[in-house]
Amino acid sequence: MAKKLFIPPLIGWLYDLILWTFSVLIDLFFREVHPRGSWKVPRRGPMIIVAAPHANQFVDSLILMRVIRTEVHRRISWLIAAKSFDRKFIGLLAKGIGAVPVARAMDNMKLSEGAVYLPDPIHEPTLLRGIGTKFDGPEFEPEGTIALPTVNGTSHSATIAEIRGPEELLLKKPFRGRDPLYQLTGRTDITDDGKFAGDTAHQDLSGFKGSKFKVAPHVNQTAVYEAVFARLNMGGCIGIFPEGGSHDRPDLLPLKAGVAIMALGSLAENSNSGLKIVPCGMNYFHAHKFRSRAVVEFGNPIEVPVELVEQYKRGERREAVSALLDTIxxxxxxxxxxxxxYETLMVIQAARRLYNSKGKKLPLPMVVELNRRLVKGYTHFKDDPRIVKLKNSVADYNKQLRLLGVGDHQVDYAKFSIIQVFFTLIYRLIKLTVMSIGTLPGLILFAPVFVATKVISNKKSKEALAASTVKLQGRDVMATWKLLVALAFAPAVYAFYTIIFTYWTYRNRIQGIVPEWVPLWLIVLIGVALFPSITFAALRVGEVGMDILKSLRPLVLSLNPSSANTLVKLRKRRAELSREVTDVINTLGPELFPDFDSSRIVVDPFRELNPHREADGERLHKLRRSSTGYSDEESALPRNESFHDLANIGFFSTRPSSRSRSRSNSSGGHAGSGGFPLKAFSQLNSKDSFDKVSKKIRDAMRERGQERRRRSEDFSWDMASSGSRTPSTAEEDKKDR
Incomplete structure (x- = not known):
């Protein structure tokens, strides 16, 4: 019988207190966290939030907890690895927020003696034999896991179906792919999809001695599922990262079956519970770096089909779980x-900047959406010769940028005159000097914390990389450890400063500066507020200063005769690439997106504009300004872009737009409304008459569609370019994300 699992209760005030404490650190670590689509999340009823990619270990949970608490006013019960639950500090926090501990086979992996190989991978692909192994030992059991050494950042594993002896067992499913089959056979004639192209007659396998391996016992998750079912039956919200663990890969890992079993099992017990599965995308820009940005996007809730629940009840669980996992x-x-x-992702991001050749600032959620559409387009057309040629060209352009040490947005400096470059450089040097002086006190005070977080996070990253089978560089744990170290070390450092400050006052009143009537308890309060304030001020000033520092290199290159010409050539190359990228996107885009023109994010910078339409557009802008009360400089977006909630901005609101703006509005024949100006009906007394009327209708609909698209593009640009920007955010937003 499964051991009864103790699940700490979710105590509301304790949950909120822990969340508030860490929210302060989230605000310090991240420059911006934008929620998108949170209006789609159910406000009540049982719900499972599936979040991916899991790129930031415990930080992902904190960010999502904050967004859900702020936007939806709900609390999340997270499924957390039992290994983390057993740690002192992390375990204490996990219990405080009512998390559910889950034992994972990967946490119990141990290196086993001997080696394994596949004797007949073609006719008996599930038969695994050992050399010097003890498969009949206590650590081996049916439903246990066999894992191979990591190759190319991935360790492949399989589940044990039957143990036949000390050196022979059967697997539930065969190993797939080139790497695991090479490890288990030593053969080199293996295709990417795991097929053998030749035979062993022409290969020398005398040196092959099998592969080392790890083993983990079967983990009974019955108690975990029962606990999750109980929480869902009470209308709770369960949070899970279905990839099974954090990683730093550019793509999603295969999803674990647990989330599907939880959903289907819960509905099998209570089919009328109304359970929803809400997909959530954790989109980071340099997730492990200090003062980075993030967009948390929610998709449409998934209602589990009744057919799958019935299939699950009939015992066809594998089929039902597989179908639901595919949907998720x-x-x-x-x-x-x-x-x-990673390289392809960098090429796609560069293509996004080249496509937005006018340099208009796009809000962060729009940047994510444009990246997503480009990824989808690349995946669909990746074998097209035009895409292959364009990818190589953009990759070469990225390489030239790296060699010069400049950003894509800084290439435009090449068009500046020498005088303009010189005075811009002098001005920024003076500004940087002033900011450095203002940053220095806070930098000195925060230096011990900064050094400690850097050293410890790098150490933990290396440890996590060595213990993982899926991580590439171990960056997914860096942000977590930076926050944890700062949370523990910063208060101690500031307490030490306050003690020294108070003692100095007690000793000689800070060289006689502090009057005798000022009590020491007031000095303590001043110290508690003063030192963190100095650090925070230095952080904000230093943020702008770093942006200015990064902008100096292209200015210096522009003054250097030997490199200035290279920069000029690179600018011309960028203009050519921009046109190529735009042409390819405009050609292939409509094939993949039927509403390509009407749902544009970026207007085509190379399209021929009609003077009459430009005049109409100007009248439309005037009409919009008169109706909203905003000027061009004060339109939709607030002046300060570093706000926490974009819900009030209709363009990418987390709430649905007003129904009064629906395209089906039948208010009459006004421009932009859903109604048509009515005229007398034509007589359809012949085929020719019918064809003429049909042609007129098609022409009218085409003209209205073009007008609507033009207005949508103009409005998008008006929305994206409004609001003032500080020099720091303007520079930062143009950088490669």
């Missing part, structure tokens, strides 16, 4: 930006 996976793809590899 595709729902996650719709709210995340993933790529086949």
């Amino acid at each position: 996976y595709h729902a996650l793809l719709a709210v995340t930006v993933t790529g086949p590899d």
Whole structure:
């Protein structure tokens, strides 16, 4: 019988207190966290939130907890690895927020003696034999896991079906793919999809001695599922990262079956509960770096089909779980930006900047959406010769940028005159000097914390990388450890400063500066508020200063005769690439997106504009200004872009737009309304008459569609370019994300 699992209760005030404490650190670590689509999340009833990619270990949970608490006013019960639950500090916090501990096979992996191989991978692909192994030992059991050494950042594993002896067992499913089959056979004639192209007659396998392996016992999750069912039956919200663990890959890992079993099992017990599965995309820009940005996007809730629940009840669980996992996976793809590899993702981001050749500032959610559409387009057309040629050209352009040490947005400096470059450089040097002086006190005070977080996070990253089978560089744990170290170390450092400050006052009244009537308890309060304030002020000033510092290199290159010409050539190359990218997107885009023109994010900068339409557009802008009370400089977006909630901005609101703006509005024949100006009916007394009327209708609809698209593009630009920007945010938003 499964051991009864103790689940700490979710105590509301304790949950909120822990969340508030860490929210302060989230605000310090991230420059912006934008929620998108949170209006789609149910306000009540049982719900499972599936979030991916899991790129930031415990930080992902904190960010999502904050967004859900702020936007939806709900609390999340997270499923957390039992390994983390057993840690002192992390375990204490997990119990405080009512998390559910889950034992994972990967946490119990141990290196086993001997080696394994596949004796007949073609006719008996599930038969696994050992050399010097003890499969009949206590650590081996049916439903246990066999894992191979990590190759190319991935460790492949399989489940044990039957143990036949000390050196022979059967697997439930065969190993798939080139890497695991090479490890288990030593053969080199293996295709990417795991097929053998030749035979062993022409290969020398005398040196093959099998592969080392790890083993983990079967983990009984019955108690976990029962606890989750109980929480869902009470109308609770369960949070889970279905990839099974954090990682730093550019694509999603295969989803674990647990989330599907939880949903189907819960509905099998209570089919009328109204359970929803909400996909959530965690989209970061340099997730491990200090003062980075994030967009948390929610997709449409998934209602589990009744047919799958019935199939699950009939005992066809594998089929039902597989079908639901496939639905969840595709729902996650719709709210995340993933790529086949890091280089391709960098090429796609560069293409996004080249497509937005006018340099208009796009709000962060629009950047994520444009990246997603480009990834989808690349995946669909990746074998097209035009895409292959364009990818190589953009990759070469990225390489030139790296060699010069400049950003894409800084290439435009090449068009400045020498005088303009010189005075811009002098002005920024003076500004940087002043900011450095203002930043210095806070930098000195915060230096011990900064050094400690850097050293410890790097150490933990290396440890996590060595212990993982899926991580590439271990960056997914860096942000977590930076926050944890700062949370523990910063208060101690500031307490030490306050003690020194108070003692100095007690000793000689800070060289006689502090009057005798000032009590020491007031000095303590001043110290508690003063030192963190100095650090925070230095943080904000230093943020702008770093942006200015990064902008100096292209200015210096522009003054250097040997490199200035290179920069000029690079600018011309960028203009050519921009046109190529735009042409390819405008050609292939409509094939993939039927509403390509009407739902544009970025207007085509190379389209021929009609003077009459420009005049109409100007009248439309005037009409909009008169109706909203905003000028061009004060339109939709607030002046300060570093706000926490974009829900009030209709363009990418987390709430649905007003029904009064529906395209089906039949208010009459006014421009832009849903109604048509009515005229007398034509007589349809012949085929020719019918064809003429049909042609007129098609022409009228085409003209209205073009007008609507033009207005949508103009409005998008008006929305994206409004609001003032500080120099720091303007520079930062143009950088490669």
